[in-house]
Amino acid sequence: MAQWYKVSCENCGYTNELILGSSVTAESLKDLNEDSADFKIFKCKNDRELFTIDVHSSDFDNKCPVCGAAVTEINIDKIDGHTCPRCDSKTLKIEPVVHM
């Protein structure tokens, strides 16, 4: 099941919201086959940004969608020690978001 995560860094103020998981709402992704989407979080060192990328997409080739540099997958189960893409300090928090 897909889940939104809020990412925030208390050191530099970076924030982002990212979706992770394999089940998506038909509303947000009407043109994709629901079974084929699998969203993962990747970091681009070049842009100093985190992206959600559908790894089952035929367009995905481990490259940043913005600049084309190689991206690194972020394992969100590793609660401690996430490095902020902006300031490189290990103060990045990743917590599930509940949308009511």
Ligand SMILES: [Zn+2]
């Ligand atoms: Zn930061």
Ligand SMILES: [Zn+2]
């Ligand atoms: Zn990039």
